[in-house]
Amino acid sequence: MKKKLLLINPWIYDFTAYDLWSKPLGLLYLASFLRKYGFSVQYIDCLEKEDNAPASRKYGSGPYRREIIEKPEILNHVPRHYARYGISENAFLEQLLQHKQAGAVLVTSIMTYWYPGVQRVVELVREHLPGVPVILGGIYASLLPQHAQKTVKPDYLITGPGEIKALRLLSELTGFKNDSIPLPLSLDDYPYPAFDLIKNPEYLIIMTERGCPYDCSFCAQKKIAMPYTRREPAKVVQEFKDRYKSFRLRDFAFYDDALFIAKEKHIQPILEELIRSYLPLRLHSPNGLFAKHVDKELAQLMYKSNFKTIRISFETSNEARRKDMYSKVSNDDMIRAVGYLTEAGYRPKDLEAYVLMGLPGQDLSEVIASIVFVHSLGVRVSLASFSPIHGTREFDKAVQAGLISADIDPLLTNKSIFPLSGPHFSYESFRKIRTFTQTLNEAALRGLSLFTDTLIGADVRRIVGQIASE
């Protein structure tokens, strides 16, 4: 009985959320790992699709079920609806009540500003499964352990990579131990994430390494992941083959932080082997890719291996800020990468680039200049709103500049609202920038760059001037 574990992926509470190949990969790794050591694992996914959900959009990505709820008081000033994304509370309770025999409940956490969903799950577990120990882990728990202890009140909280720590804790709690299987010595000794727990999966996630050797000022990976470690390319390819065989799914999203690092030893052999395997896969990288590593050879391999979703981290065209952020890309890198990718067979409109918006001290003209630069290459712009993450240099800078307090409620760091807290962005300019970007992206999709045609260009420049002078 004690060996029975219940794993839960909580709801998202936010102004907006979209399933962009989002799965709780950490929890699924934990599930397969604990199974390997003899535990039996049950799963509740608050973000699972309901049976009557609308069909997914492109390559399995799509919207979640959304229920508008009351805003936490601290967000009352935000003139937007706040929602719980995922299954209804009743549907959750129906599932929860089937697990009264669980020996422990393991709850994951992702974005720090999604903690209300985690809190609610734990409240309901306490109410309906009294006495069952609750273990919390994941990204929020790792970045803000004290906040999580106080707010979510788990019995146990584990920070960082959780497999071995959870196994040790569960062995202590349940008295169940399986010493016959040695602990993993490398990443390839970990079993594949337990995707069989996902109801009707439409895509799969793959992670070919953990961590990242870089240290960008806005990023928290060093506080969450293990030191940068790669898997063997042959083992990664085997995972693709095995997964395709078991699930018959074509879409795979990479969750790597730094997929193109050491490309000759890593991603290139992986893609070469995938091409040789003739598997009908479609590859996606919702995480930003490094432009500077894209050369002729890699671009061709990407094209031949059917790499469909290519999002390049561009961040900003402002040189001084790039240096400050320890950014990995320059305008020239970007131009070169787009050149190689188009030579390989992509159209510029097949590519997207992340532009960061709302960094402390960043004004509208810098964002617009970055958007315009990306668009001038014919590439679509993906606007990423800045969200200061506790424990990063960018967070500390914002505290020192008096923009936020060190103990800011994570809810106020939400990417949908944080850029609005500074002097440079208003709701109106935020909305206009989004519309402006959408317009440019629509033009890019038609193969037009509005900044190369002098007539349309003049109009656009006037609008840009208007937005920037607000």
Ligand code: B12
């Ligand atoms: C993949 C990814 C995404 C994916 C989807 C993620 C998802 N699951 O939904 C995409 C591309 C969509 C995405 C988007 C964004 N992301 Co993101 N993303 C990541 C990334 C690179 C990997 C997460 C991951 O799955 N790792 C792999 C697994 C194996 O690791 P893990 O989750 O940490 O799990 C381990 C442990 O945490 C632990 N564990 C996990 N659960 C549990 C449970 C228990 C009980 C226990 C004991 C242990 C445990 O054990 C696991 C195995 O070792 C992280 C960076 C990172 N290195 O973690 C950023 C990260 C999570 N993202 C981040 C950000 C900022 C964003 C964006 C806001 C960016 C933007 N401005 O648009 C968006 C917004 C998303 C939204 N809807 O609001 C931040 C988090 C910020 C925060 N405030 O919390 C991170 C940390 C990156 C950063 N910049 O520092 N992201």
Ligand code: SF4
């Ligand atoms: S932003 Fe990307 S490259 Fe920079 S430290 Fe984070 S994971 Fe590494």
